Amino acid sequence: MLQFFNDNFGRYLVEQSGDPVADARRALSSGHRMKKPGIPQRIASGWAVVRPGTSTMQFQLAAEGIAYSTQTRYEAFLAELDNWDRTPRMFIEFAKRPVPVDNLFRTFDLRQVRICSPTGVETFDFTKPPEKDGCKTHKVLWKLKTGGK
């Protein structure tokens, strides 16, 4: 699982030491050179979709090998789920606090979508509408998908 993260995302941010946990942790918590001039910064906002091949993220780093997008997290996640090709994805939401490695999970199936964030992991079935007490991301994505119904 961490191999997937490091191979498709982390290796573009930090040198790989062979310890997948330490490498993933450094990618998520250390400073990286930004596209704009200035001091290196930790990924402290935005989102990433890690996929086999080229991953996409919002935070504008200088790192090559990653695609950058200005979409909102919900637009990006919905586009990915709407064009599901049955290969694994890792949906990550960044915030001020680093995302713990323990919160990284891949999504293999629309019935078990997992959104990884610093505060935990949201899991939902995107083939069905959200329950009343369902998670926020499921509700927002479903509303976007169905045009606000």
Added chain:
Amino acid sequence: MDKIKVTAHLLAPVVTGGGYMTLDGLLAALLFDDLQDVDAAHAAIPIRQTDGLHHASAAIMEASRERISFIAALRPGHSIDPDLIQKNKHGQLHRKFDTSLTNVLNSYALLTAPTVTWYAEGDADHIERLISPVQFIGKRRASGFGRVARWQVEPDDLDGIEGPFGEPLRPVPVGMFKGDTSHPIVDAAWRPAYWNPIHRTACYAPV
């Protein structure tokens, strides 16, 4: 090795931070308390293994589910005199150097059910010896959650991996699962230590 059903009759709801709470994980934790060695504890789990996969199901509960939060009052653990530390631009201590108590709100799932059941294949007598002294399971045990009234170990037909309809009873790596593959694939730890993300792989797992 015996095929068994293990039942914990509960007196209080179980608090969990997620995960599958497999019987081998529970036994590994009990053995670790005694042995204080992770590898030795894992090697001593009295459950049948096939290529590293324990024949022990996840916890099965027909439970009502709600969220519960607890406030933990944390004191940053350092001994530096705050007067010696450079202040922030407002002339105050940087938050991480503040020695006052910090309250952290932790949220968990609270499962209310009369029983928790596991299916497994292993040494029934040894398993019963390990679990019979256990009075609490899950998180927040010191607060009285997950209190067990009694344990019951009885013979059964299931092997702890596949249910009667071919459904996964525990996380099973995709290449090792011989049951109903219409179930969703998830990223899950398939062997102890279940907290270690290194052990996560694509699995069929109970929903």
